[in-house]
Amino acid sequence: MKIKQYALLCAFTCFFAACTNQYPKPTTTSNSNLPMPQPIGDPKPVGFSQQWNDATYTVVPHQQLPNWQMNDFVSSLKAFRIGCKQLRNQAAWLSVCHQANSIPDNPNTAKTFFEQYFTPWQITQNGNAQGLITGYYETVLDGSLKPTAQARFPIYGIPNDFVSIPISAKQRYARTVRVSPTSANKGVINESGAYVADLSTFPLSERTTALKGRFVGNQFVPYYTRNQINGGALNHLAPILGYANDPVELFFLHVQGSGRLKMPNGDYLRLGFADKNDYPYVSIGKYMAERGYLTLAQASAQGIKNYLAQNPDKLAEVMAQNPSYIFFKTHSADVNDGPTGALGVPLMAEFSGAVDKQYIQLGAPLFIATTHPDTQAPLQRLIMAQDTGSAIKGAVRVDYFWGYGTAAGNTAGKMKNQGKVWELLPNGVLPR
16 A cells, blocks of 8 residues: 655666566467457447446547557556456456456557457546646665664554454444454454443544554553654554664655665665554645745655755654554565555556545556646556555545656655546446
8 A cells, every 4th residue: 555645767767677577478479460359348338427426437438538549558568467466366357367468568459458458437526527646656765674873763563552453334433332352453343342442532534444543451542643653652562674864754655655775785675564553644745834834836745855854843843743654564575576556566667556446446557647747748648556545535636656766756756736537447347
């Protein structure tokens, strides 16, 4: 996941070249001019609409997607194949995933695949086709596995006393519930539970699917906030995976949800999302603009980092505004792989994105039409919905994954543009 908010420079050319070997290979090398098997499902007619909550999905022809003909369909196909490692376990996606892995990496064949097997649905929310497109990246922090004079800021795994308890939509309306622990970090709601949870004290919303807290006496209470954790609440209560040199860079690791810790010897530790305290994400950039520390135009990731480096006395105050806190886990992914997204597969730079899964199906191809944050030129691309984030809420809302490192971070930090979104689903499959 995710949580959970950066046009790569020339240095990334080598990265993409190194990544080429990671993608699933097509199982045939047949002539690209041979006709494809016919898709299983029947597409809905152009103009057909489907309603889901406050979102409307309307079928449009592929040629209506801006600059459709000029897309890099081979890269889109590679990203889709990566997602098929998970999607092929779902009946609706089995046929298209089989076909994706049966065709060569040929631009015309890849384009034909997306045109024959998928139906584009333009998404609007409350009648508005425009939504927010932001960017994110895999951050790199300098640090160490052990505390040093420089590496002083801990990166926590899931705390020993942290407990996640599933809660249904109906149960959320109760004043209190009784709960019981079931295993390490897990519990259950039941009438005979020995602990009482006062739901008015928890940060519940219509999206809440679990209570995140700890046992205190005979009570189950909300877990610590960021401010409490930064104040030492987790001392000796959580595994420490490593230490970061810079608390602001560590904060942005939480915003991104995954990253790499660079050791003094040049080795890297891969860090991924494990769980969160479930407090809502609050934008510190907006807070800083409201307080007059920065203008809204200056409140990019880089602007925030620069301000806090020059005003360290404001660090604790600003960090405390976002109560959300992420716990991490280590993983041994290939150095050429992107971070693992909510779909459970590695993300592909500039061809993956994070979405609100209440509106968009994880793994689905998405066509986005927005503006490049560096050049202000149109950015119109077929990417894959392979991640989520706590700040990504809404039907016409995408967080575009720019890749790994400083250059990706600089670009992602500037991306906050309006855009349009189309979801491509296998023919015959309806939106949410």
